[in-house]
Amino acid sequence: MFVLGLQGSPRKKGNTRILLSAFMDEVERRGGYTKVIDATRKKIKPCVECGTCEKKGYCPLDDDMQSLYPLLRRADLVILASPIFFYGVTAQLKALIDRSQALWSRKYVMGLEDPGRKWRKGLLLTVGATKGKNIFDGAVLTARYFFDAIGADFEGTLGFRQVEKVGDIEAHPKALAEAREKAAELAEPFLKRKKVLFLCRENACRSQMAAAFTRQLAGDRFETESAGNEPAEQVNPLMEKVMAEKGIDMAYLKPSAISALPSGWQPDTVITMGCEVACPIFPGVVPQEWDLPDPAHESIDFMRKVRDQVERRVKDLIRNGSL
Numbered sequence: 001m002f003v004l005g006l007q008g009s010p011r012k013k014g015n016t017r018i019l020l021s022a023f024m025d026e027v028e029r030r031g032g033y034t035k036v037i038d039a040t041r042k043k044i045k046p047c048v049e050c051g052t053c054e055k056k057g058y059c060p061l062d063d064d065m066q067s068l069y070p071l072l073r074r075a076d077l078v079i080l081a082s083p084i085f086f087y088g089v090t091a092q093l094k095a096l097i098d099r100s101q102a103l104w105s106r107k108y109v110m111g112l113e114d115p116g117r118k119w120r121k122g123l124l125l126t127v128g129a130t131k132g133k134n135i136f137d138g139a140v141l142t143a144r145y146f147f148d149a150i151g152a153d154f155e156g157t158l159g160f161r162q163v164e165k166v167g168d169i170e171a172h173p174k175a176l177a178e179a180r181e182k183a184a185e186l187a188e189p190f191l192k193r194k195k196v197l198f199l200c201r202e203n204a205c206r207s208q209m210a211a212a213f214t215r216q217l218a219g220d221r222f223e224t225e226s227a228g229n230e231p232a233e234q235v236n237p238l239m240e241k242v243m244a245e246k247g248i249d250m251a252y253l254k255p256s257a258i259s260a261l262p263s264g265w266q267p268d269t270v271i272t273m274g275c276e277v278a279c280p281i282f283p284g285v286v287p288q289e290w291d292l293p294d295p296a297h298e299s300i301d302f303m304r305k306v307r308d309q310v311e312r313r314v315k316d317l318i319r320n321g322s323l
């Protein structure tokens with residue numbers, strides 16, 4: 001499983017960082033992999049409301065946010081971690097949140113579904129100095145709307161009051177323990193899934209579609225990765241188009257080499273599609289070969305046929321439980 005943390009405190013040894021680390025360390029200890037994006041160290045311009053994302057489905061502002069969209073899409077669980085600043089999240093994190101409008105547009109204007117949508121979860125981790133009853137309300141509303149935009153179910157808030165000075169969180173009687181407990185609870189169902197690796201030559205069409213269909217249809221039972229033995233520069237635009245015809249959003253995917261799989265990630269099942277010569281063998285896993293034609297440089301109709309074959313094979317495998 002992949003957990004993405006979005007950290008919004010500007011303080012070097014701030015309470016939020018420590019709380020988020022406790023959460024992420026627990027996920028890693030249990031076998032998940034994690035990445036923390038420190039929003040206060042990234043160049044993320046605020047949304048300028050240019051309307052491009054509503055017309056074209058992407059944000060034209062060229063900055064660090066562009067590398068975050070793929071991570072948001074990959075994540076099984078997204079943690080929004082922020083101190084309370086004026087009843088809300090910090091400005092740095094808010095800029096990141098506002099830029100997720102591009103994902104909102106893909107979902108609500110273009111009507112596309114991210115394959116991970118049904119299973120992704122989101123949690124707000126937060127701290128505030130005062131003990132006021134409503135101190136988290138503003139951040140909670142923002143988090144709720146953010147998680148909806150990025151395609152995640154909002155699992156709630158872990159918030160701690162009267163945490164003010166650097167290090168206060170460590171002296172808190174239960175905050176770190178509760179963060180670890182929450183991590184264990186949220187990670188458990190994801191960590192139980194079978195790991196499936198789809199391999200093709202370029203990781204531009206077939207293996208990307210197979211991973212997306214599997215994730216969309218049964219992402220609660222299967223953790224999917226895909227890769228290629230000769231990864232292309234970019235995914236095939238025709239592949240994106242024919243998947244969009246089925247309402248599936250393939251944006252922000254990049255072909256990946258087999259060597260770029262998360263370190264230590266060991267599949268239970270490997271399915272190959274025309275890359276048998278150079279495919280590596282994972283210890284103890286006998287790859288299954290799917291005989292599917294390579295749609296690279298072919299027509300859109302050809303791509304549609306391959307898409308439908310991939311979908312049928314994924315459905316059969318899920319139905320027979322033999323993935």
Ligand SMILES: Cc1cc2nc3c(=O)[nH]c(=O)nc-3n(C[C@H](O)[C@H](O)[C@H](O)COP(=O)(O)O)c2cc1C
Pocket residue numbers: 009010011013014015016017082083084085086087088127128129130131135163164165166
């Ligand atoms: C600009 C600013 C605004 C703040 N606004 C609030 C607030 O509205 N409510 C509150 O309870 N604490 C507020 N605080 C206090 C912080 O939330 C608190 O010190 C927190 O522990 C900081 O977390 P950190 O160490 O992770 O940065 C504010 C602090 C700053 C610097």
